[in-house]
Amino acid sequence: MNQLLAMRAFIRVVESGSFRGAANQLLLPRSTVSKLVTDLEKHLGTRLMHRTTRHVAVTPEGEEYYRHAARLVAEIDEADGAVRGSKLTPRGHLRIESTATFAQNILIPHLPDFHAQYPHITIALGTSNRTANIVGEGVDCAIRAGDIGDLSLVARHLFDAGFVTCASPAYLERMGTPAAPQELAGRHCKVGFFSHADGKAKPMLFVKPGDRFTVSELQFSANEDNGQIAMMLAGLGIGQNLRPFVQPYLESGQLVEILGEWSHPPLPFHVVYPPGRHQSARLKAFIQWLIERFGKGGVPPATLSGR
Missing domain, CATH: 1.10.10.10 (Winged helix-like DNA-binding domain superfamily/Winged helix DNA-binding domain)
Incomplete structure (x- = not known):
């Protein structure tokens, strides 16, 4: 044996x-x-x-x-x-999980750089809105947003992403541009998110010094970012989404930022993985690359927060 x-x-x-x-x-x-x-x-x-x-x-x-x-x-x-470690180049296969929107807008555009540095590492990138069972499904690491509920995993902070309130030019021309979030409770259509776990809508949140306002009534909602962004692009209403996800549409003029003096608390992003005994040289290389690429100084601050 x-x-x-x-x-x-x-x-x-x-x-x-x-x-x-x-x-x-x-x-x-x-x-x-x-x-x-x-x-x-x-x-x-x-x-x-x-x-x-x-x-x-x-x-x-x-x-x-x-x-x-x-x-x-x-x-x-x-x-x-x-x-x-000092003699071998990291090589082998990595299984990674993230949401489709993060993969599409943030991770995949930078993967050519990773491949140039580590040509012997292959990657299988799973994109899903659900939370993968990292150990049970053989996932090496996952990129997750928000609070990390599984305390058995190691979580390395990558960055905090700010939110943008925006709408399509066609919608704003048709319905007008609100001067304050309180105006959203009237004739404006709101585009947001619902939880795929319980189906409940997630309120839009507006904060500035000394003031806080929430909007719970949504006319349209999706359970993931790509769907919600598509609804805004279609002119269905006003919504909030992460700046890294909507930045290309803001730059192209397909979406317009509004209510800029109001902010939504930023959302932290982490890479999570099993404790040290599961780390291979290729996983360590990928995690270090993520931190260097997307951590402090890795992604232009304007892309993340707009500040």
Whole structure:
């Protein structure tokens, strides 16, 4: 039995919650992963997990062994990386997740630079509005906006993006330009977002020193940025979106910024990934590139905040 490989298999089964997930991450047949864990149990003389056709549950002995094994394998990987890191160029495959709008407007335009620096790293970029299970789905890292709810992940701050209130020239010519957010509660149409989780509309928020105003009534809404921006471009109404996402349309004149003296609290963006034991040289290279490219000084401030 290859005990180190068996330990790796067991660790991946625990973290992914299934033999199939572990097999996908290790690029091994499911039957091989199952046999490795079975051989490890025979070697230890104890059952590490209970198996059914639909569920895997770790035994108390398995939980104890997992803690020790994960730490040991992490130390081995760290030792290997320390010796090999100075000699090897990062290479291999990365699975990354982000929203479609972030990928389209921010990440993808800069990927040629990453490829020029690391030509031996391939990338599979998943774009979705849902929150991916990073460990369970074999995702190396994800770029997320707002608060990071999963405290088991490492989160590295990239930047804060400011909001812009805007509308199409055709809409403003037809309905007029509001001088204050209070005017939006009248005859103006509002274009916003609804939560894909519960279907509830998210209010528009306007803040300036000593004043705060919210608009909850929306005539049109979408559950992701591209849809909401398309609605504004179609002249359906006034909306708020992140400056990096609407900047091209502001520059082209397809959208016009209004109510500039009112602000919406900026939205932080982070790259999140599993703790250190999962980091490879290629993942470290990508995370460092993200921070250098989009962190302080990486993206022009005007693109992010407009200030």
